[in-house]
Amino acid sequence: MTQSSPVSKLNIVVVGAGLGGIAAAISCALAGHSVTVLESAKELAEIGAGLQITPNGSRLLKQWQLPQSLWDAAAIPTVITVHRYSGPVLAREEKFDKNILAKYGSPVADLHRVDLQRALYQRAIELGVTFHLGERVLSLETSKPRPVVCTQSGHQFSGDLVVAADGLWSKCREEFLHAKTSPLPTGDLAYRIVLTLDDIKSEKLREWVKNPEVHIWIGPGAHAVGYSLRAGQMYNIVLLVPDTLPQGVAKDEGNIEEMQALFNDWDPILTSFLKEVKSVEKWKLMHRQEMDHWVSEQSNLVFLGDACHPMLPYLAQGANSALEDGAVLGALLGEIKSKAQLPYALERYESLRKSRGEAIVRETFLQRRDFHLPNGPEQEKRDQIFLSQLGKEIKGAFPSRWTCPEVQPWIYGYDATKEVEESCANEPFPPA
Numbered sequence: 001m002t003q004s005s006p007v008s009k010l011n012i013v014v015v016g017a018g019l020g021g022i023a024a025a026i027s028c029a030l031a032g033h034s035v036t037v038l039e040s041a042k043e044l045a046e047i048g049a050g051l052q053i054t055p056n057g058s059r060l061l062k063q064w065q066l067p068q069s070l071w072d073a074a075a076i077p078t079v080i081t082v083h084r085y086s087g088p089v090l091a092r093e094e095k096f097d098k099n100i101l102a103k104y105g106s107p108v109a110d111l112h113r114v115d116l117q118r119a120l121y122q123r124a125i126e127l128g129v130t131f132h133l134g135e136r137v138l139s140l141e142t143s144k145p146r147p148v149v150c151t152q153s154g155h156q157f158s159g160d161l162v163v164a165a166d167g168l169w170s171k172c173r174e175e176f177l178h179a180k181t182s183p184l185p186t187g188d189l190a191y192r193i194v195l196t197l198d199d200i201k202s203e204k205l206r207e208w209v210k211n212p213e214v215h216i217w218i219g220p221g222a223h224a225v226g227y228s229l230r231a232g233q234m235y236n237i238v239l240l241v242p243d244t245l246p247q248g249v250a251k252d253e254g255n256i257e258e259m260q261a262l263f264n265d266w267d268p269i270l271t272s273f274l275k276e277v278k279s280v281e282k283w284k285l286m287h288r289q290e291m292d293h294w295v296s297e298q299s300n301l302v303f304l305g306d307a308c309h310p311m312l313p314y315l316a317q318g319a320n321s322a323l324e325d326g327a328v329l330g331a332l333l334g335e336i337k338s339k340a341q342l343p344y345a346l347e348r349y350e351s352l353r354k355s356r357g358e359a360i361v362r363e364t365f366l367q368r369r370d371f372h373l374p375n376g377p378e379q380e381k382r383d384q385i386f387l388s389q390l391g392k393e394i395k396g397a398f399p400s401r402w403t404c405p406e407v408q409p410w411i412y413g414y415d416a417t418k419e420v421e422e423s424c425a426n427e428p429f430p431p432a
Contacts, residue, residue: 008338009033011159013149015137015172017044019113020305020322021165022120022129026064027330028163029127036157037129038149040136040166044121048113049192050229050236052214055104056414057320060327061119062106063417070119074109075212075228082386082400085219087267090386093403096214104412110212110227112194112234116319132157137166140175140301147300160339161346162301163329165322168286170307176296183286185247186312188368190283191239191259194229199276208269209235216371216400217270220379222262223371224270237273238313239263240368245284254280285312290358294350299343302350304329309357314367315401317360317411327416328353335424338432345429352419363407370399 010033014021017039025035053061061070082091093099100108124131135151140162149157164172174180200206212228222241229236241262245252259282260274288310294303305322312318332345332352373379382399389395398404401411 008336008341010161010333010339010342012036012161012163012333013038013147013157013159014163014165015149016165016167016305016307017041017121017131017133018165018167018305018322019117019120019319020326021163022117022124023060023064023323023326024163024165024304024329025124025129025326026120026127027326028333029124029129029330030064031330031334033333035124035129036159037124037131038135038137038151038157039131039133042134044117044133045114048117049194049238050227050234051111051113051116051319052227052316053109053111053116053323054316054320055100055106055108055412056416057323058109059104059106060323060416061109061116063327064120064123066119066123070111070115071109073115073230074107074111075230075232076107076109077212077214077227079213080402081213081215082402083215083217083267084383085217085222085266087217087269089390090218090383091390091398091400091403100412103409108214110214110229110236112229112236113319115230137171137175140172142176142296142298142301145298145300147296147298160300161342164301164303164307165305165326167306168288168310170303172301173291173303173307176301176303177291182248183288183310185243186285186287186368187243188240188285188312189243189245190285190313191237191241191254191280192283193237193239193274193277193280195235195237195273195276197233199278200235200273201276202272205235205269205272205276209233214402215269216402217267218371218373219266220374221372224263224266226270226273235273237270240285240313243284245282250284250286252282254282256280286310287312287361290361294354295346299346302329302346304353309354309361311361312364312368314364314371315360315411317364321357321360324414324416325353325357328420331417331420332424335420335429336432337429340432341429348423348429352423356414360411363401363411367401
């Protein structure tokens with residue numbers, strides 16, 4: 001994808017240098033616009049855990065020509081397995097990597113968040129994007145045609161458009177809605193664990209890490225996901241369990257013994273990995289109510305990612321959807337011939353993205369329900385659906401949306417660039 005030169009070059013201010021913010025910056029820069037990114041952190045964090053980038057996201061990373069080093073640092077899972085919490089296999093897809101590539105033309109790539117953020121940042125810099133770190137938003141003025149972002153350091157940043165990509169605790173959202181609200185707890189929290197090969201003594205476990213697969217263990221009120229990172233040199237585990245954090249506490253240091261006790265009767269493979277953990281953090285999983293609109297009345301502020309549709313991690317779509325948002329926004333802004341067409345581009349962005357983003361949010365809650373069923377008749381019925389298709393081509397609705405033939409295609413098969421091309425071909429923007 002080469003950089004284009006629109007007739008009318010916009011000055012765009014992106015608030016937030018997370019994955020969605022930098023993705024939007026890249027996409028808008030490729031569309032020929034001038035982009036400035038504001039980030040509250042004083043440096044881009046060298047911390048984080050794993051991400052599963054599914055084909056709807058990985059095809060964008062390829063289109064944006066991210067460096068080969070990113071793909072060298074990926075782990076491409078060859079198999080995906082769903083286990084009953086105690087270990088027995090409920091579902092297993094062999095040749096998962098080959099099947100995904102054949103269906104969607106782009107892989108599932110398991111990446112360390114740091115590697116992806118670094119690669120996006122490097123590409124954005126190559127495209128001329130300017131970054132200002134340590135700039136926390138204080139206020140946002142959008143009542144006039146040219147919006148102004150004021151930061152706590154006393155600086156002001158003005159442009160033709162502000163892109164709010166500042167996450168779950170979005171200050172831009174607060175300013176837009178004229179209300180200070182907190183995210184809503186879901187009742188779950190996540191323990192996030194990353195182990196290196198050096199952390200792992202057991203040769204059997206080391207072989208698990210070196211041969212990338214995805215394993216999901218589902219049990220009463222909880223589930224766990226494990227997969228390799230960095231070409232089989234690291235292992236990422238996410239434990240999704242009932243929330244025990246106090247109200248108002250979003251993140252805290254986890255107690256290892258407490259964490260291990262929650263999984264005492266689970267698969268010995270999983271508990272063996274947990275015995276290698278030296279420290280862990282637990283994160284309260286939260287969500288937000290849907291917003292009525294993602295675009296301001298003045299057509300000078302637009303939202304993307306967790307700032308408007310925060311996603312629970314049950315389908316690994318938070319990062320992928322943020323990448324999609326950035327891609328669609330930039331591609332639409334590449335279609336405008338004058339600044340007078342900006343409102344049409346933003347209206348089209350909301351119409352293309354809002355329903356999909358919110359549908360995926362709802363699907364994550366359905367996946368949580370199906371993975372967390374308490375022992376009993378519903379769980380037995382679910383497991384029978386799993387086992388009746390074990391080793392066969394899956395037909396119809398399936399409890400794991402990762403391989404469900406009704407859900408997987410509309411999530412993984414989405415092509416953000418193609419959607420914009422088809423939309424603009426079918427319904428061009430009105431003349432400026």
